Amino acid sequence: MTVSRYLCDFILAGLFKLLWAPSLVPTPNDTDEVRFNKEHMYDPNWPRSLVLIIHHTRRPFHNFFLLLWPYPWHFALQPLYSSFEFLQHPELADELHSDDLRLHYFPPYRARDTPLRSLYRMHAWICAGGKHRPLLGYETQYFLSHIGPEWKLENLPDPQDPDPVRYAVLAGLVETMVLSFNERYSEMKLPRMGEGISVMYRKKLKREGREVDYATLKERAPEWVAPVPPVEGPPVQLAMIKQEGVAIQFRKRNILISGSGHMFWV
Template sequence: MRLIPQSLKNLWHKLKWRRFSAYAFPVFPPPTPEVLLAHPNVYRERLSKRVYRTPKGQTEDTALFSLYRFYERLILNDNIGLRNEIEYFWYARWPVASIPDPQDPSASRYAVLSAIPALLVESFNKRIDLGLPRKADPIISREGMEQYQKEDKIFESVPEWTNKVARLEKTLIIPHDNDEVLGSFNDERASTQLAAKNILHWQPHIHFI
């Protein structure tokens, strides 16, 4: 009889527990920025227990669900999770301009959501400008790369609704590592895409080239 190492048993129980955890599914919509920022460690812990990408009862992922996941990672300054979500959106091949208007009832959450497509556009268009179209597979041969670079580039654009979302009256400040915050929008590290909606935060790590 072959014995299963205790370490594997512990891993199995941990994964099984996570699968049936109350936080295995994302809440849609997630809490407002004010709530997330008031209890960041609590919500980071909940994110670490998440197993599924879509809310309970939803089997098909969408660009809108991804937008809200990006929002959570951005507010909680989860750089790795944010980069993973950007890459996931890229390979899902949803056009950025096709992200539907969430018409979110929270002014602050709506403002953050409306700034995210501009971050995606900057990230994606950087890759596209280098000759990496969104139709390309994750692994590309040298010959394939040379062929892609000969093709016309199809750049991304923001959805029209993002420009109609009101700029926040009060500045929303999102802390960085160790709760450090920027002093003003004049800081060269401040994100211009977020600043357009009166949100002060470091430029996120959006490039995955």
């Protein structure tokens, strides 16, 4: 690495630390868990790691600008492609979203990402199929890891997608997340972040003789999901699969697709 590159990286890491370190300092208003996670969740050298990761993304200059420029605060939706375009050209999913996978767990990205962006990434991975389907599992885990109220499934805004096939797939993905998350809570006793999901924090609770009240944890689909109608005409084939092998969340909307099982990794 040249001296100029090293100096540039040092300055960029310093900028990220200057801008984001204050948000990771515990405050009197934080819950016990949030305070604990701020103190233990991030490696102190995360700004340096973020700079190195960005250098290995598809669009490093774009990503540096995206994460350092604060307007608008929340990232906009990526360009929207139809379900068939991802099916026929799966490389589109990589071009649009592979950088997001690399940046998922860094504070400057997490704080400005949105639930709808994550949902549309799921749409891309499941429609692209093949080697992309496991990435649906990683994206679902990422969605689950957020603690803000806007990331509760029942608060997910209606995308009002004009593409009936894409809208049906999005609704099926949300319903699958509801099943996946509730199974995690009720059967595996693993709630999401903000309710004791942090392994270190759960160990702390156990040492103190405290437990999470799993009976109170339940995800619900937002109101807009149930009315999303089936796609008109013959079944929409987005995967080589028979109807009986398709999850009911998609089959009832006349969508034949596979890969939603990866969403139960969480």
